Amino acid sequence: MAKNIYIVSTLIFNYFTVVFKGGKHMELKNIVIRILFLTLILALLLWFPIPKVRSSSEVGNLIYWLLVAFLDTLVLSYMIVNSKWSGWKLVLATFAVFYGIMTFLSQIETIVFLTYFEEIIPPEMIPKLFVEGFIVAAVFSPIAVIVHGKMRESLQKPTKEFSLPLKVWTWKLLLIGIVYMLIYIAFGALVFKPLAGKAFDEYYANLQLPAWILPFQILRGIVWGILAIPIVKMIDDWKKTRLAVALLYSLLMASLLLVPNPYMPDVIRRAHFVEILLSNFLFGWLVVTIFHWRYER
Numbered sequence: 001m002a003k004n005i006y007i008v009s010t011l012i013f014n015y016f017t018v019v020f021k022g023g024k025h026m027e028l029k030n031i032v033i034r035i036l037f038l039t040l041i042l043a044l045l046l047w048f049p050i051p052k053v054r055s056s057s058e059v060g061n062l063i064y065w066l067l068v069a070f071l072d073t074l075v076l077s078y079m080i081v082n083s084k085w086s087g088w089k090l091v092l093a094t095f096a097v098f099y100g101i102m103t104f105l106s107q108i109e110t111i112v113f114l115t116y117f118e119e120i121i122p123p124e125m126i127p128k129l130f131v132e133g134f135i136v137a138a139v140f141s142p143i144a145v146i147v148h149g150k151m152r153e154s155l156q157k158p159t160k161e162f163s164l165p166l167k168v169w170t171w172k173l174l175l176i177g178i179v180y181m182l183i184y185i186a187f188g189a190l191v192f193k194p195l196a197g198k199a200f201d202e203y204y205a206n207l208q209l210p211a212w213i214l215p216f217q218i219l220r221g222i223v224w225g226i227l228a229i230p231i232v233k234m235i236d237d238w239k240k241t242r243l244a245v246a247l248l249y250s251l252l253m254a255s256l257l258l259v260p261n262p263y264m265p266d267v268i269r270r271a272h273f274v275e276i277l278l279s280n281f282l283f284g285w286l287v288v289t290i291f292h293w294r295y296e297r
Helices: 002-019 028-047 062-081 087-112 125-147 166-196 198-203 213-234 238-258 266-292
Strands: none
Touching (some): 028 062, 028 125, 062 238, 087 125, 087 213, 087 238, 166 198, 166 213, 213 266, 238 266
16 A cells, blocks of 8 residues: 555655646645645635535545546646736636536536436535536635736737637638547447446436537537637647647546545446547647647747
8 A cells, every 4th residue: 555655645746747848847745735725725615515516425434535626626736837827817717627527518418418417416406516516616726826926917028829710710620629529429339338238228227319409519519628728828738738738628527526426326427437538638738739730920
């Protein structure tokens, strides 16, 4: 056990040294302290839910919420530290990305499949999840920006932001939507279903996909692309932008699946975690690549 803890600690330390190298010339020690502090804040926000939103067994899994909070804080901090934005502009962007990925894009699919899930998830709980996610993101976003010292307006010489004509934004977002739909289908069939095994047929026995599921996923992919726009604009380095979007897409969405819950068997939950982690990382990488494609500064 001690050996495993040492290995995990070493990997986390090495991750910090690589990911945050050169980020605003901040000392590694200070960044680690700030991230750990923000992890505690976010864990408390996630652990103390709105009454009756989660069961007592879910709320009791504090160790899981600490892990979720650490991963979410890590990727949001990477975006904030490398951002040239500051002040309330950065707070609003952080809120939009955090709430959009963690809550909106996650729960909007639950609403679509509510007819199937109503025997598993009480319909009256869905609005509460939207409200809870809003509160968590609204409280945490300004705290994160303040803790990382980005609340004051930057005195740096302004640089030209990433910008495209409306026509180009339109076809690129449409392409992103189609790419998301293809990745959604491919990873569902080639990753999730094999990993879930027999549990897939048992859990989704009565599931019937509507005829409009593919257009819906394209629209969902467009929303993903829109959420990436502020990140693309706030980070000038394209390599850092790709990594930021890929990590935000994958970890903010998948991290909640680390917490055991009464609505999803562990086999299904773990299979979804792997599927979303891999597919969203790839998708996030491709989104920035598409935005960057045929772009000249």
